[in-house]
Every structure is written in C-alpha cells, then in structure tokens.
Amino acid sequence: MVHHPRDRGSRGLSRRDFLRRSLAAGVALPTASAILAACGGNGSGGGDGGGDEDLTPRFGTADKPATLQLYDDNPAIASNLEPEEGPLVLYNWEQYIWKRVLRDFSKKYGIETKVETFYNMEQAIQKFQSGEIEFDIFFPTIDYLPKLVAAKMLQPLNHDYLPNLKNVWPELQDPYYDKGSQYSLPYTVYTTGIAWRKDIVPVEPEELSASSNPYEIFWNADYAGEVGIYDAYREALSLGMYRDLLDQTNLNESDPAVIAKAKDRLIELIDLVDVKTTIDGAYSGIPEGKFGLHQAWSGDIQAGPFYATDPKKDAPLFRYYWPARDGFGGTIDNDMYAIPKTAKNPVLAHLFLNFMMDEFNALKNWSWLGYQVPFNVVNPDTIFEESYPGLEGWFVWDYEAPPGKHWDNLKPTIVTEEDVKIGKRAIGLEVDVDSIWQDAYSEFKAGA
C-alpha cells in the first residue's frame, strides 16, 4: 500500500486523535474476502489482454501512461439524467473533507450528505469488496485505482456532468495513471519533503539547495534524538534510496539489492540519530517541538500553525524543502475521487464531483484541510498574499498570523503543476515485489 497522509493506523496518535481512537481501537482480523472473478491477473502492468477481456490492472507511469480498461458490461451513466434523491454517501479517510463544504452541497441540491470513514485502504477495500458498506463516492489511492478498475468495482465517469474539470491543472485532467480521467478526478496534491524547526536545526532551505545532497541531513549525527521519518514502508525506504541515488531513484524498484541497500541506510539511522518512526511526527511533532527534523508531506506542515503550542512563536520557525525542485529527486502524490459501480446515486455523485471541481468550493475545502487542490487558479507566487475572494484569512497558513501577515516560510509547501511533472510517484507493485519492500521495512523496524 502506498501510505496515505490520513492513514493514522495504530502507529502513533496525535493528542487530538487518541481519545477518539481509543474508543474505536482494536485490531480486527480480516475475516473473509470474496475471491474476485478477476483473480486471473498477475498484478503486472500494461497489456491489451488479447481477445478476452483484459482484467489485468494497468499501472501507468510518466514514461508509459495507462488508459484504464472500459468494459461493455460496466458503462458510464447516460447524460442529462435527473439527480437521485440521495442521501449521497462518501467513503473517505477520517477528517479528510470539510463538513461545511458538504453542507453547501446539500443545501444546493436539497439532499442529505453522509460520510463513512476508513482507517486504511486495506480496510476500505475489504468492506467495499464484501458489499458491507454502500456509498457513492470513494477516495482510492493511486496504487489501488487500476486494481479497482480491473475488478470492475468502479464505474467510468460521464464527463458531460463534469464541465468544471477545466479548472484543474491540465497535467491532472489527463493524468498518466488514468488517461482521459476515465475513472478518477484529482482531489488533493502533496509532495514528500523535509520539514524542520529552525530553532533545533539551524539551517535554511537555501543551504540544502546549495548542498550536494539535501537528504544527507537525516544522517547528520548533530541532530541525534530529533529525527523522525514516516512509519510507512514505501516512504521510509524511498528516503533510503534518495540518500544514495538522488534523482536516479526508482520508487517502484524491484531489484532486491537496491531495496536492501535502502534498508541498510535506514538501519544506519537507528544508531546515528536514534531515528523515530511516526505518522504524526510532521503534522503535530514538529509544531509541538517534539521533533526537530522530520520527513514530511507538504500538507502536514502546511497545517503546522494549527497544531503549534504557541503559533505566533513556533510557526515562523517551521521550514520545508522539497529536493526535486533542485534536481535531487523527490516524491509527489495526489489523491482522487471515484464512483463505485454499485453507487445508488450515480448522477448525484457526478454532480458532487463537479461541485468539488468548482474553484471556490475546492479552495474552501483546502483552507480547512491543509492539503492543496491542483487548480489553475492557485498561483504559488500570490496565493499567500491574495488568498481567494471570499476566503481571505481562512487558510490554515494564516492561522494566528499577525493581521495582514502570513507565515511566508510555509510557501514551499505550495505545489505547482510543474512539480507534478518533475516529481516521482510510487505506484502499485506486483505482490511479490511488494513483499520484498515490506520484508526490508520489517527488518529496519525490528531495530536489529
């Protein structure tokens, strides 16, 4: 699984999270999962499938874009249909959409909107597959999208209902993982970079930019006890790869030797800097001063002022750097919306997607979420100062900022369309290759 910013699992809880989660705690062993009719695929990418239906997941890459399969027995809905009466049900990560925006949608169409939540993709897929839960909008990760399409669990989108898609960056209107956006629309976009507190790690982004290898900062013994990385196997091992290979890193590596080298790099961190593995270390650990340096999703650190003990004092100390902008290589990812084949309200679901492709609604959601939307209107040079009409002062980077000021040091957390072109992405791996990654990470986590 490509780890997700909202995947809080059980490996680290923020103060805000833990009370709520302690109620819902408990590891549920998966009891049963239906055997897919589409089980014949071997998980590898590409292929036209010969004469029969192609049920092999197609994993697209920047070099080899994928047009996901369309099936005769899984058509898109017809155009110009009247919306259903709802309620519209979203199946989403917890706290990953602003309720106020949902309320706006409900008001506009006079229907009820509900949100069902999941903790991680596996849990979501299991419930999706078993039909345990019914919903109209899903939020899959990039590695699962081709699998869900091959299993005919998603329905193709009818773009007649989606004129607002034009507001999205052209790069993501026609993304390489789903050419023509046949099954998905982009939701949020974020980079995986380096976040730190200037008071603990006295370095400026310019210094990393001028260095020969910005990723080496994690291996700097001066910061022992202050360093954290994400407790997510793809992200963590990718950091080990960037350390040696920089821009030559392949996030979907299948060579066991390269993966083992990355693992050894991570193991070095244990003795060198006493590295911690967390999920909340960037979004609450850095703001609270528990960490001086942490691998970070841009959205986590963008919302940093909200989690700071004293935002006026702490927020100016936050720093974020994404090495890909200086040619060192770096990870980028975006989340997406999709409509399940079994949706009870497919027309309403299309209307909702179009509603969320509206500039104001999307930016309003971002202002609360801290995770950016990939819209043309977002000008990285001016969004801090000019905000968006009607949303002035709403954005999380303005949280507790002095009147008329913004936490400008968080500007590097803004993602641009160019970033999507230069960033590397972790896509779905074959089951056996994935096991190599997971075994390597388990070994690092064993602290041997």
Next chain:
Amino acid sequence: MALATGGVVGQRRWYYPALAAPGIIWLILLFVLPFYAIAAVAFGTRDQIFALPIPAWNPLEWQFETFTSTASEFLRSGGIQAQFIRTLVYVVVSVSICFVVGYPVAYYIARYGGRLKVLLLTLMIAPFWMSYLMRMLAWVNLLSVKPEDPGLVNRLLMTLPFVDHPIAWNSGTVSHLTVILGLVYGYIPFFILPLYAALDRIDKSQLEAARDMGASPASTFWRVTLPLSKQGILAGAVIIMLPMFGDYYTPNLMTASPGNTMVGNAIDFALQGGQGQQPKGASLTLLLSAFIGALMIYYLVSVARAAKEARR
C-alpha cells in the same frame, strides 16, 4: 425411594455442568472461533489483485509455506529474532520489577492494612480508571526532553546538583528502561491484586506456629509466607505477562524507535501497515501463542501440583 434418589442424582449430574455453559459459549465465540480464523488466515492464500487474505476454512486446504517461512525467520539473526529476544528481555525484567515493587505493597495491605484495606486497594487502582493510552501519553509528557520546557521528571531531576541537562528518556540505552517502566506502570496493579488475594488467604496461625517454633521474622517470611504465596505470584505474573507479550503500543507511544519494537509491533505492521501481509501476521500470532501456551502449561502444572499438595 431409591428411584426418587436416582432422579435427583440424574438431575444433579446435568445441573452443575450446565452452569458452565455461559462460560463455554463465551470461550467458543470469543476465543476458539477467532483463533480458528487466525489459523485459517495463516494457512490460507491471498487474492492476486488486492493481495487480501483468502482464509482457508477447510483444514485439508491449509498451506504451510507462509507459516514455515515466518517460523524460520526466528532462527535467523536480526529481524524478528531480535524483536523476540527484546520482547523476552522486556517482559522478564518488567515482571521482575513488578515483583520487587508489587510484593511489598500487596504484603503491606494484606498484613497491615487492617480496616484501611479496601481504601488502600481503591487508592492503588484509582489511576487505572483512566484509559491505558491516556496514562501512557501522560508519561510521554512527564518524561518530555524539550530543552526549553522539560517534563516534570526532568525538571525534578535537574534540581539535583549532578544533573545539568534533561535526560533523553526516548533515546539510546535509556529508551529500553523507559519502555520497561511503561510496561511496569501499565500492568502492575494486575500483578498486585491476585498476589494480595493469596497473601490475605494465608492462615495467620501458620505464621504464629513458625514463630513459636523459634523461626525469626525473616525466616518465617522466607520459609512460610513466600512459599504459601507462590501461587499468587505465579497468577499475577501470568496475568501481566500475557498482555505484555502482545503489547505494541507502549513502545510506540513511549519512544517510537525501531530499537525498542517488540513482537507485537511486527504483528501490527503485518496486519495493518502493509499490503498482503496478513497471513504472515497471523502466523506470527500463532507462533507467539504457542510460546505463551508453553508458559501457561507450566503454570497449570504448577497449580495442579500445589492443589495436590494441599489435599495431602
């Protein structure tokens, strides 16, 4: 008359075993079936698209590759073997500390608590009305290292003349101690309570007899009290060892360092952190259960032997 007696005997034969029915149903629903589900996942397969587990409910279809490869990992140095040894050390040291700290407390309450027994027991348990997670998070703050705002423990230590900077409780060698203290703090009342019950049951006349026979107070303790409380010690140790072996959130919360992870963390990762690793996680669960099962057998044999001796 004889017939009537036979009827009563027949009724009694079913009456008392029937009282065990709720317990048996409970065990079947909440232990036997889930355990079988774990075995079915461990010996099952995965679907090739989502890599989700396909449990093998029929034992004739069980496949043992994942289980044997997981078991063989215990024989290789590093990885899971290191985690297992670390877990074993943490649990043994934690149980020993629970004994050293808990025995005097249980002894004092049982022997000298008098009318205050109930109050003392209540006070001891009071902090444990809060959730385990909440208490561990409280410790995280108490042990905080932040230089400008150290936790209470570091602030107190820094009043000592020889401590000039906050101790990094979550780093290096000290971090092992921190996890062990977390385990001790989390589980010690469950050690003290059965021990207290055992000590409270000791007939005082046996102690008086020892003293009358010329034994010193220390000798009375070593030769009478301690042997008579052995079952309480064992019961307390078993009660706290079982959850300690499966614990994964104490190291997560207290240090979050790979150098402190336990077997429970490996199971947690396999079940929740990865993709398609559930059969491995289930195999680890079975292996850990087998190990704990062996300890339980020792406990049960010991209890049976003690009961036999008591009947003599």
